[in-house]
Amino acid sequence: MTEETGTNNAKKQLMAAIGPEVEKIEGAMRQDLQLAADQADPLLVEILDYGIFNGGKRLRPLLVILAARLCGLQGDKIYDLAIAFEYLHAATLFHDDVIDRADTRRGKPSVNKAFGEIAAILGGDFLHSRSMFLIGSHGGSAALEIFCHATNAMVDGEFLQLRNARNYNLSEEDYFSVIRGKTALLLAATCEVGALAAGATPEQQQALSRYGLNLGTAFQIVDDLLDYQGDAKQTGKAVGNDFQEEKMTLPLITAMTAANAGDKKRLLFLLADDEARQTGFSEAFALIEKYNGFGLSRSRAEILVADAVAGLDIFSDESVVHPVRILRGLAEYVLTREK
Amino acid sequence: MTEETGTNNAKKQLMAAIGPEVEKIEGAMRQDLQLAADQADPLLVEILDYGIFNGGKRLRPLLVILAARLCGLQGDKIYDLAIAFEYLHAATLFHDDVIDRADTRRGKPSVNKAFGEIAAILGGDFLHSRSMFLIGSHGGSAALEIFCHATNAMVDGEFLQLRNARNYNLSEEDYFSVIRGKTALLLAATCEVGALAAGATPEQQQALSRYGLNLGTAFQIVDDLLDYQGDAKQTGKAVGNDFQEEKMTLPLITAMTAANAGDKKRLLFLLADDEARQTGFSEAFALIEKYNGFGLSRSRAEILVADAVAGLDIFSDESVVHPVRILRGLAEYVLTREK
Numbered sequence: 001m002t003e004e005t006g007t008n009n010a011k012k013q014l015m016a017a018i019g020p021e022v023e024k025i026e027g028a029m030r031q032d033l034q035l036a037a038d039q040a041d042p043l044l045v046e047i048l049d050y051g052i053f054n055g056g057k058r059l060r061p062l063l064v065i066l067a068a069r070l071c072g073l074q075g076d077k078i079y080d081l082a083i084a085f086e087y088l089h090a091a092t093l094f095h096d097d098v099i100d101r102a103d104t105r106r107g108k109p110s111v112n113k114a115f116g117e118i119a120a121i122l123g124g125d126f127l128h129s130r131s132m133f134l135i136g137s138h139g140g141s142a143a144l145e146i147f148c149h150a151t152n153a154m155v156d157g158e159f160l161q162l163r164n165a166r167n168y169n170l171s172e173e174d175y176f177s178v179i180r181g182k183t184a185l186l187l188a189a190t191c192e193v194g195a196l197a198a199g200a201t202p203e204q205q206q207a208l209s210r211y212g213l214n215l216g217t218a219f220q221i222v223d224d225l226l227d228y229q230g231d232a233k234q235t236g237k238a239v240g241n242d243f244q245e246e247k248m249t250l251p252l253i254t255a256m257t258a259a260n261a262g263d264k265k266r267l268l269f270l271l272a273d274d275e276a277r278q279t280g281f282s283e284a285f286a287l288i289e290k291y292n293g294f295g296l297s298r299s300r301a302e303i304l305v306a307d308a309v310a311g312l313d314i315f316s317d318e319s320v321v322h323p324v325r326i327l328r329g330l331a332e333y334v335l336t337r338e339k
Numbered sequence: 340m341t342e343e344t345g346t347n348n349a350k351k352q353l354m355a356a357i358g359p360e361v362e363k364i365e366g367a368m369r370q371d372l373q374l375a376a377d378q379a380d381p382l383l384v385e386i387l388d389y390g391i392f393n394g395g396k397r398l399r400p401l402l403v404i405l406a407a408r409l410c411g412l413q414g415d416k417i418y419d420l421a422i423a424f425e426y427l428h429a430a431t432l433f434h435d436d437v438i439d440r441a442d443t444r445r446g447k448p449s450v451n452k453a454f455g456e457i458a459a460i461l462g463g464d465f466l467h468s469r470s471m472f473l474i475g476s477h478g479g480s481a482a483l484e485i486f487c488h489a490t491n492a493m494v495d496g497e498f499l500q501l502r503n504a505r506n507y508n509l510s511e512e513d514y515f516s517v518i519r520g521k522t523a524l525l526l527a528a529t530c531e532v533g534a535l536a537a538g539a540t541p542e543q544q545q546a547l548s549r550y551g552l553n554l555g556t557a558f559q560i561v562d563d564l565l566d567y568q569g570d571a572k573q574t575g576k577a578v579g580n581d582f583q584e585e586k587m588t589l590p591l592i593t594a595m596t597a598a599n600a601g602d603k604k605r606l607l608f609l610l611a612d613d614e615a616r617q618t619g620f621s622e623a624f625a626l627i628e629k630y631n632g633f634g635l636s637r638s639r640a641e642i643l644v645a646d647a648v649a650g651l652d653i654f655s656d657e658s659v660v661h662p663v664r665i666l667r668g669l670a671e672y673v674l675t676r677e678k
Contacts, residue, residue, distance in 0.1 A: 043502050044498045095460055099456070117438070118501060122497050129467070129490045130491070132468070132475065133471075133484070136471065136483040137483060140480075144476060145472070148468055148471070151468045152468060155383065155462075155464055158457075159461060163380065
């Protein structure tokens with residue numbers, strides 16, 4: 001069996017294991033939105049339907065459920081907490097697309113493009129509010145605290161990024177602060193809230209939080225790698241987008257740090273000069289390659305994934321073999337995903 | 340004593356009674372934001388400081404506190420719940436100013452103007468999140484439910500307004516639905532949450548909710564009257580703004596309903612024609628006056644205020660004379676305010 005076939009098989013198995021769960025998550029969201037939107041404006045209902053049911057991976061609710069199962073929780077009450085994280089995620093995407101003036105999302109017009117900016121801002125506010133309501137009423141104040149810590153960190157991460165726009169000397173540390181806030185802490189929170197709902201021990205809760213943090217960080221590094229190395233047909237995003245936006249991500253930061261004075265100067269010119277940036281992507285790509293910026297970034301992601309998986313070792317009970325296997329599979333999928 | 344001096348005296352007394360409370364509210368917000376923003380991005384801290392401490396009336400937290408006092412609550416724990424409503428209000432203003440592309444707010448540059456749209460959207464999200472955290476952790480799930488019901492109604496009200504933009508046949512019913520969602524339900528929620536925190540009886544809670552709903556509705560009617568009849572120097576807003584935006588508010592709706600065919604046709608023309616709208620404000624004003632649109636709108640507000648005040652009669656205990664007097668004063672102030 002070739003490595004590629006192995007990867008494909010692993011992916012198939014993972015998807016088969018996840019599929020029914022994703023369907024249940026979407027069912028829970030439809031049911032809840034029907035309840036929440038019972039007396040809501042029909043335009044709002046249409047926007048929510050359009051913006052939420054768009055083929056998303058449902059990673060966040062999945063993590064809540066798996067973490068809860070790992071800590072022994074049975075039954076379906078956990079879905080109320082799980083979907084709150086998908087709502088929050090959707091709310092963030094609604095607002096992000098307004099902020100970035102993005103026209104498309106997952107290959108179709110973004111909410112702001114399809115319904116206008118106002119609708120996207122307000123729809124996001126509605127989902128934000130609903131998500132906190134679900135967390136507060138089904139998870140109590142401990143869950144709400146974890147949740148709000150993560151949402152505040154997201155806003156913080158955005159502000160850090162905003163302050164550092166076009167800062168070509170962005171440090172690795174700042175890069176990791178941003179992705180920790182923007183992505184990783186929320187994944188840690190999903191796992192923690194799931195564990196909490198199951199009445200987990202502090203040790204279990206910590207292991208799952210560490211899993212989420214590592215997974216989220218690795219996920220974002222791979223995202224940033226795909227921006228350079230991905231296949232636009234697969235990712236649905238133009239290759240080199242971050243570079244065109246002068247966004248400093250790990251491959252570029254790593255190369256910049258390692259480069260000799262001449263190469264660093266050249267990279268800076270390619271980034272900062274409006275004309276050079278348009279035409280010089282392949283030259284910049286080659287310079288990053290020269291200093292192994294891609295390879296070193298991928299190694300970082302691999303180490304994080306290995307650490308995420310290792311943390312799951314404490315869940316050795318026979319009864320949780322299935323959710324442990326899925327969490328391992330998800331972590332490995334992060335490294336092999338192509339979109 | 341002339342009527343005007345009487346009004347001025349009443350206003351002076353009200354402000355003297357409220358002043359120390361407003362200071363305590365602002366102190367509580369400063370303390371909480373210091374806590375919340377302890378590890379937050381410095382840019383975020385600056386934006387919050389700029390956007391929140393701008394001379395606001397603090398009506399919402401005031402209502403929470405007064406409602407709680409009316410139901411017998413002592414001590415300062417209520418401030419944590421009270422300030423949540425001011426955060427939510429501020430978050431709404433941040434987002435509203437983005438939506439309306441407003442350049443000023445209370446006579447200085449709006450947050451979006453001073454710090455950019457992204458900062459205004461994210462700053463609003465942060466405050467929204469913080470407000471729900473405070474409600475959930477200090478008020479429990481009952482308070483969170485009331486709060487979320489009100490925030491969802493706000494979004495709903497915005498959507499209803501959005502769908503009805505340039506609908507010159509807007510009914511009174513739709514007008515009241517919009518202002519109920521956008522303003523009144525939140526004021527009802529402030530009173531309810533305050534009552535709830537004090538362990539009020541259902542009767543007390545209902546009376547206070549009714550007070551808030553009536554007050555909020557009257558407040559918005561007067562706001563819409565001031566848009567026609569106010570003094571721009573006092574209100575800080577251009578007179579006739581709603582008319583220029585083709586926004587159907589109560590004076591215009593009332594006149595339109597009562598007008599004969601010829602006058603109605605003329606009003607519609609003045610509204611719909613881009614040139615006529617620019618030059619025809621005083622003619623439209625006169626037509627509204629002809630059908631007593633202003634007088635009838637004011638009567639509606641007066642009836643609502645009277646009903647709000649009457650509902651307070653059940654709070655007849657000697658120990659709550661002071662907060663009852665302030666709530667009465669606030670209701671009457673709504674009718675006499677000039678800005």
